[in-house]
Amino acid sequence: MENIIEANNIVKYYGEGENKTVALDGVNMNITKGEFLTIMGPSGSGKSTLLFSISGMDDISSGEVLFNGSNLSKLNEEEVADIRRLQMGFVFQEATMLKNLDVLDNIILPSYDENRKNKVKLISSAKHLMDSVGISGLENRNIKDVSGGQLQRASICRAILHEPEILFGDEPTGALNSKNSEEIMNLFQELNDNGMTIMLVTHDSKVAAKSNRVLMMKDGKVEGELQFQNESFDERLEKITNRMMGFGI
Numbered sequence: 001m002e003n004i005i006e007a008n009n010i011v012k013y014y015g016e017g018e019n020k021t022v023a024l025d026g027v028n029m030n031i032t033k034g035e036f037l038t039i040m041g042p043s044g045s046g047k048s049t050l051l052f053s054i055s056g057m058d059d060i061s062s063g064e065v066l067f068n069g070s071n072l073s074k075l076n077e078e079e080v081a082d083i084r085r086l087q088m089g090f091v092f093q094e095a096t097m098l099k100n101l102d103v104l105d106n107i108i109l110p111s112y113d114e115n116r117k118n119k120v121k122l123i124s125s126a127k128h129l130m131d132s133v134g135i136s137g138l139e140n141r142n143i144k145d146v147s148g149g150q151l152q153r154a155s156i157c158r159a160i161l162h163e164p165e166i167l168f169g170d171e172p173t174g175a176l177n178s179k180n181s182e183e184i185m186n187l188f189q190e191l192n193d194n195g196m197t198i199m200l201v202t203h204d205s206k207v208a209a210k211s212n213r214v215l216m217m218k219d220g221k222v223e224g225e226l227q228f229q230n231e232s233f234d235e236r237l238e239k240i241t242n243r244m245m246g247f248g249i
């Protein structure tokens with residue numbers, strides 16, 4: 001399968017001198033088109049840094065990241081920003097939405113500039129997405145008056161409205177209760193079934209058990225990997241739990 005992302009020996013430091021922290025210590029990994037990858041590992045192991053590094057949100061100290069074969073370090077800032085804006089989508093633990101706008105406007109806002117001439121189509125696509133994630137009817141609700149689960153559904157709509165090639169999530173279910181978390185995970189799985197490449201960072205084995213491959217990080221390195229094919233959810237969960245026991249999680 002073709003790689004959408006390939007990371008070769010990436011190293012990332014934060015700070016200088018005494019304050020220097022090695023957050024990524026020579027990571028090799030790839031994401032193939034259409035796969036659903038999750039990243040697990042203890043707090044501070046470098047999961048978020050890996051996500052920021054391979055998505056061009058943050059510079060790396062050495063090594064290379066290829067996105068569809070292009071070396072991100074060789075592109076200028078604007079080119080990387082274009083890749084992020086047009087070909088990637090992001091969902092975080094806390095959805096940051098604009099408080100004085102309604103749900104629909106928040107969803108279409110980042111895609112609006114690209115589609116200024118076609119606002120009608122954009123609104124119709126956004127409404128369709130809202131319906132498919134179970135929040136139709138909330139279009140004109142002020143963003144501060146929706147629940148955490150609804151807010152996260154809206155942020156997923158916002159992240160995929162421009163039909164990105166890859167969706168990144170850093171603990172997207174971390175702030176949700178278990179019922180909402182499961183519903184959001186089913187949604188990610190559905191998106192992946194429909195062809196979207198997904199990479200999620202998670203602490204939750206139940207979230208990882210929905211994915212096809214799990215990378216385990218420790219001390220800035222990828223220390224292990226599990227691949228799934230025909231295993232049931234429970235079998236995946238058991239394999240992940242067993243593997244994680246050695247990781248102090």
Ligand SMILES: Nc1ncnc2c1ncn2[C@@H]1O[C@H](COP(=O)(O)OP(=O)(O)OP(=O)(O)O)[C@@H](O)[C@H]1O
Nearest residue numbers: 014015021022023042043044045046047048049050
């Ligand atoms: N902006 C920063 N400045 C300095 N050090 C940082 C910064 N961001 C992260 N670090 C350090 O880099 C290391 C990796 O952090 P990272 O946030 O990637 O871990 P993580 O696996 O995502 O942890 P968590 O599960 O708690 O979110 C940690 O030692 C962290 O303290």
Ligand SMILES: [Mg+2]
Nearest residue numbers: 047048049170
């Ligand atoms: Mg993190």
